[in-house]
Amino acid sequence: MLINMLSLGSLMMVMPLGPDLVRDLGMVASHVGYISGGATLAAALSAVASAPWLDRFDRKRVLVTLLTIRFALLLGCALATESNQLIALFILSGLVAGPMGAILMATMLDLIPPAERGRQLAYVGMGFSLAAILVIPLALECSMRWNWTSPFLLIGGAGLLLALLCQLFLPAPVAVQRPKASLMSLLASRLCIAALGITSLQMFGHFLLVPHFATYFQFNLDFPREQLGFLYLAGGVASLVAMRIGGALIDRGSPMTVVLASSGGLALVTLLGFATPIGISLYVIFTLFMALSAVRSNSTMTLAAGVPPAHQRAAFMAFQGTVSNVAAGLGSLFSARYLTDGPGHELLGFEDLAAFYAAAGVVAGLGVLYLIHGIRQRDASQTKAEQQAG
Secondary structure (H helix, E strand, O other), rough: OOOHHHHHHHHHHHOHHHHHHHHHHHHHHHHHHHHHHHHHHHHHHHHHHHHHHHOOOHHHHHHHHHHHHHHHHHHHOOOOOOOOHHHHHHHHHHHHHHHHHHHHHHHHHOOOOOOHHHHHHHHHHHHHHHHHHHHHHHHHHHHHOOOOOOHHHHHHHHHHHHHHHHHHOOOOOOOOOOOOOOOHHHHOOHHHHHHHHHHHHHHHHHHOOOHHHHHHHHOOOOOOOHHHHHHHHHHHHHHHHHHHHHHHHHHHHHHHHHHHHHHHHHHHHHHHHHOOOOOHHHHHHHHHHHHHHHHHHHHHHHHHOOOOOOOHHHHHHHHHHHHHHHHHHHHHHHHHHHHHHHOOOOEEHHHHHHHHHHHHHHHHHHHHHHHHHHHHHHHHHHHHHHHHOO
16 A cells, blocks of 8 residues: 555656746746656556566565665656756656556455455555545645655655565565466456456546546636645545445455446436536535545456456556556546637536546446456356366
C-alpha cells in the first residue's frame, strides 16, 4: 500500500506543482503536461516490453531493485538545474514504474491466499486514495514552505527507505514451477481478453470525466472553489471505507453482489448527478461516485487476478497496467477534443460524456459477471481433471 501510494503520488503531484516549477525552475508552462504524460506513456511502454521476462526472475529481488532505481531517480529530480533535466529524469522514473507495478502486484498475489485477496488487495488499492488525500497536499505544502525540490526529496527518500524495509522484512514468495510457456497462450485466452477489455473500458470511461471534474464543478455547477479540497477529501475517505467493505464481501463469497451493486450504483449516480442532474447535493453525488468507482476498480482487479496461472502473473499485470494507462490517456484526449467552452467557461458536452460513462459502466459490469462465470467454469474443469488423474 505504501509503495503504491508513493509511486502513484509521485505521478499525481507534478501537475499541481506545475506553477511552482514554472516560477522557480523556469519551466515553460505548456511543458508541464510533458512530465506526467511522458512518465505515464513510458510506464505503459516499459510494462508491455518487459512482460515476457518479468516472470523469469526472483520476485523479491526484482521488486527491491526496481524500487531502488525508481525512487533514486525521483530523488535525483531534486538535483535538476533546468526543466529538461527534470523532465528527462521523471520520465526515466516512469519507465521503471511500469515493470515495478507489475512485479509488485504479482508478488502480492503470490503471498496472499485466494480467500483473502479481496480484503488484502483493497489495502493495496488504498494507495491511490491515500496519494490523493496525503501525498498531493503534503507535496504542495512542502513546496510552498521550502521550494519545489522538497517534494522530490521527501518522496525519493521515503521510497528508498521502503526498498530497504522490503529487503529486510518482505517475505520471499514461495517459488512456483515456471514452465516455458508462450505469452501468446495467455493473450489468446478468452478470460485474459475479457479482463483486459473490461479494464480498458472502465479506465477509458473514467478518464472521460475525472480530469474535468474540478472545472465542471466550479463553472457548470457554481461549486465554491474554497470547498473543493474538502469535497475531494470526503470522496477519498469514502473510497477507503468502501473498498474495505467491498473486499470483505468478495472474500465471503459474494463477488456478484459487489459487481452488481458497484456497477449499477455507479451508473445510476452518474446519470442522476451528471448526465441528467436532478439537484442532489454534490457532496452526496461525488462521495458516492468516488466510493462506488473505488469498489468497482478493486473488485475488477481482485477477480482478474484469478485469470493468469501463477507463472504468468507478472506478465498479466504488466499487460493490464499498459492497457489501463493507454485507455486512460485515450479517454483524456477524447474528452478534451469533445468538450467545448461556453461563454462562462462552462464545459459543453459533459452531460453526453457522463451518459456514455454510465452505459459503458453497465457493459463493463456485465463483462465482470462473464469473467466470474468463466473462472468458475475453468477451475471446476481443472479440479475434475485432477481428480480423474488422481
